[in-house]
Amino acid sequence: MSKINIKQEEALSIKFSHLMGIGEQRRLDLYFFLPKEMGIGVNTLNEEEYYHSAIVGRRSYFSDGLHLPLVQSRFASLNRRTVEEFRLYLNLFAYQFAVAVETDGKALEQLTETASFYQALDELREQVSVLLRKFRRNEPGDPKWKSYFENADNYLSWFCEQRLLKLLAHAPRSSEFAEISDAVLQLCRAEHNYREEERRYNSVQTKQDPNRISNKMLLLRRLIQQGVVLKEELKPLGVGLKKFTTGLATGLVMLVVSALIIKAQGVFSGLTIALVLSLAVIYGFREIFKDDVRNALWRFIQRGRPRWSRILRDTNSQAVIARQLVWLEFMRPQKIPKAVAEILKQRHSQNKLDVEILHYGISTKVTQNEFQAGYSSMQEQVSFSLVPFARYLERGKAKIYKEVEGRISNESVERRYQINLIVMLREAKGEPQFARYKITMNRSAIVDISESDLPGHISAIDGSGDAK
The missing domain is CATH 1.10.287 (Helix Hairpins)
Structure with missing residues (x-):
């Protein structure tokens, strides 16, 4: 995995994610260059309100690979393993599994080409099926452990079924790929039958009331997050x-x-x-x-001071895992780093418009304390909603006319805007590294995110990419 990944998450949101190990220090700065014609600035966008309403972060333990196939061997000896340790390993797998399905599902929703969509959907169905089978092969026999397994099993079965059904409901219609649709439906039916008939996880009253089943699954989701998602203590400075x-x-x-x-x-x-x-x-x-x-x-x-501080704690031991400082402010062009200004000069002449600069910075220091057993690093994912930006944009009303053999026709065109995003990453006392992205959007959606080249003397972020 690269040091930082930036990708589109939903129609009008982008997400960056990165991993940090024990004892690491990292400063990450994102500079959004917003064309003034978008109408976004100090007078129209309150930074504090935007932070609390449109920036959503999730910080959790992370371990390379999905560990559940190893659960049985790791807990073969009951004398050397505790119920709490089993629960931590189980939660780690279930949480990463759910997040992976959620992430892949959102990526699928962005695909517009029919063939690509159904190919990716079939791959997702196969991966979900394989992982669920591996998960269930490691069901513990001890009653002390069984309840934790059943909670995770119930939730993962329901969640996978819901995500696949949602994808099918919004899938492009095509009889050519009916076989793939049928295979996905068969998996959904099998999971429904597994929960309700074979295992009888949910009562009749719960199954018949959509509100009750939804709320129960939210509770199960919180239970599997226990010990994995870090507790956050945010304090304004x-x-x-x-x-x-x-x-x-x-x-x-x-x-x-x-x-x-x-x-x-x-x-x-x-x-x-x-x-x-x-x-x-x-x-x-x-x-x-x-x-x-x-x-x-x-x-x-x-100006230039951090706005918030955050302490991240382990939900079980309450030990401090990391400390963070957060910046969010509109900046003057004279105050941006020289390297950032040089990167911005790479723009084509037609894109050199007056801009407002919105700066988001986050400095993280991970403690030297060992993580819980089974965890190798901490993952941070932060989503930025661009909906507050879009509300000021103009709707496209223009038409393009063309003439063919004496007949004049027209097509409506949409108004698009381009946001330049420059990312600066500094690890400990090392030299900063950079990446530049172009975000093309209209009033209703992000049209494209692409990574741009940097000047030759500017150091690029190692392995940066995944701007999809």
């Missing part, structure tokens, strides 16, 4: 500094107001209507400009 800024801004405004009041008292002798009106105007202007002065002062002080 600069709370005290912000209070100080508010006080300072209020003091500066009051200083000006007090000077104006003294001046007005000197102009108007005694308490007159003119003096009262002047004071009303002065206090009115104070209310108008107070927030503007405070926000401008806070933005100046906050």
Whole structure:
């Protein structure tokens, strides 16, 4: 796996993922260059609101390969293994299995070519079938372990069936690939029969109520995440500094107001209507400009500082696994690193438009503590929704006309925008590495994500790619 992977996740979202081992330090910076014609900037997009509503992260343990085929051999001796250890290994496999199916399913949804879609669907069906068989061959006999296995088995069977049915429901219609569709349906029917008739995992009342079965599966999902997904403690930074800024801004405004009041008292002798009106105007202007002065002062002080800190803990031991600092801000072009500016100069002349620069940075320091047994690294996945960007875009209303043998026809065309994304990766005290992507989007979807070449003297991120 490359150091960082960036790919399209849904119609209007992108996701980056990377792995980190014990004791590693990494700084990752993403610079989104948004054309000003998109209408996105400080006045239209609040960074803090965007962070909480449109940036979703998931941090968990990760181990190369799917480990369940090894579970039986690893736990052959009951005297040397505990129930908790078995549960950790089981959860790791079940969680990675579910995430893999989820990721591959989203990638399939982006395929528009019928042949490619059905070929990928058939491959996914085969992989799901093989992994489920391997999973069930390692069912434990000890009652202490059996309940954990049954929870994971119930969820994986239901989840795989739901993902495959969803893909079929939105699949392009083609009688040419009816055999593949039938094979997928047979697997779904077999899983349904396995859960409901053979194993009787769910009660009649639960099966008959879609709400109950959905909520039960959400609970089972949380159970298999136990010990795998890290507990996050997010804390906003600069709370005290912000209070100080508010006080300072209020003091500066009051200083000006007090000077104006003294001046007005000197102009108007005694308490007159003119003096009262002047004071009303002065206090009115104070209310108008107070927030503007405070926000401008806070933005100046906050510039370049991290906005949040995050502690990642093991959900079982509560041990600290990693600490993170997070940045999110609009930047001035003069403040971006020189290497980033040089990469941006590679744009074609027609793409050299005025831009707003949105910077997302995350610095991670993984502790030296050993991970839970069976885990080799930590995986971080962060999704960025571009829906807040799209809401300001214009709908395509233009038409292209053409003439063929005296007949004039027209086609509607969509308005597209191109976002340049430059990624900067620095590990410990090493030299930074870079990657550049072009994101083409319209109001309803991301049309394409492609990786661009870098100048010869700029170091590229090792193995960067997967911009799909």
